Amino acid sequence: MPIIYLSPSTQEWNQYIIGGTEEYYMNLIADAMIPYLRSSGIQYVRNTPDMTAASSIRASNAGNFDLHVALHSNASPESMAGQRQGAEVYYSANSVNGKRAADIIANNLKKIYPKPELVRALTTDYLGEVLKTRAPAVLIEFAYHDNYQDAQWIKNHIQAIAENVVLSLTEYFDIPFIPPQIPVVGIVTTQDTPLNIRSRPDVNSPIVGKVYKGQTVVIFGTWNDWYVIEADGITGYANRNYITL
Secondary structure, eight states: OOEEEEEEOOOTTOBOTTSSBHHHHHHHHHHHHHHHHHHTTOEEEEOOTTOOHHHHHHHHHTSOOSEEEEEEEEOOOGGGTTTOOOEEEEEOTTOHHHHHHHHHHHHHHTTTSSOGGGEEEEEOSSOHHHHSOSSOEEEEEEEETTSHHHHHHHHHTHHHHHHHHHHHHHHHHTOOOOOOOOOEEEEEOOSSSOEEEESSSSTTSOEEEEEOTTOEEEEEEEETTEEEEEETTEEEEEEGGGEEO
16 A cells, blocks of 8 residues: 655644644644544555654655655745735646656646646756755745735634645545545455455455455445455455455
C-alpha cells in the first residue's frame, strides 16, 4: 500500500488575518485528512509541530515514502499585503511524479476553491521540502492567509480541503477513494487457508500480508467486496466475504 510523509507547516509565526497561525490551520487540515487516508488504505508518517522544515526533510529522507506532501498557506510580499489570492501547488521541475501529483491536486482544488482560475501547479527553485526530499514531493499553498477572503475560505472548509487532497492522492496512486467509516473489529473466518491482504482491491494484485482464521482485524473502509483492514501493522485490502464483523 502507498505511504506518504505528511508535513503540515510548522511556521507558528505566520499569523492569519482572521487570527490563528499557519501551523494551527495546516495541522487542522492534516488532522481531518487522517480518517480519509486510513479508509482509503494510504499509510502515513506525520511530522510534529515542534519540528522544522529541515527536520521534516530529514525524517522524510530517513524513510521509504511514495510521496512527500507538505501543507502550507501563502502570504503576499509586504508591499502587496492582503492583495493576492489563489492556490499554488509546487513541484520540482526534475520530478515527473512530482509534477503528476501537483497537476492532479491543482485540478481537484479548482473544484472547491472559489476562484478556480487562480489555482496553479508551479515549479520551484527554492522550496526545500520539494527540492531536497528523496521521495517525489509537492508543497501545497492552499490560499493566502493575509487575504481576508482566502483566510476565511481555509477556516470554513477544513473538512472539504482534507477530503479533496486525499481524493487527489487516491487518484495519484490509482486506488479507490473510500469515504471514512467508524473503525470496527472483524474476525477472519477462513478455514484451512489464510486470508490474503492485497495492495489493491483485485484478486490479481500483489499480496502484502496474510491473516488467519480467528484473527482479529481493524476495518477502516469498505469497497465493493473488499475491506480496507489493518492487521499486525499491515494495511491493505481483504475479501470481506471472509471477515465477520
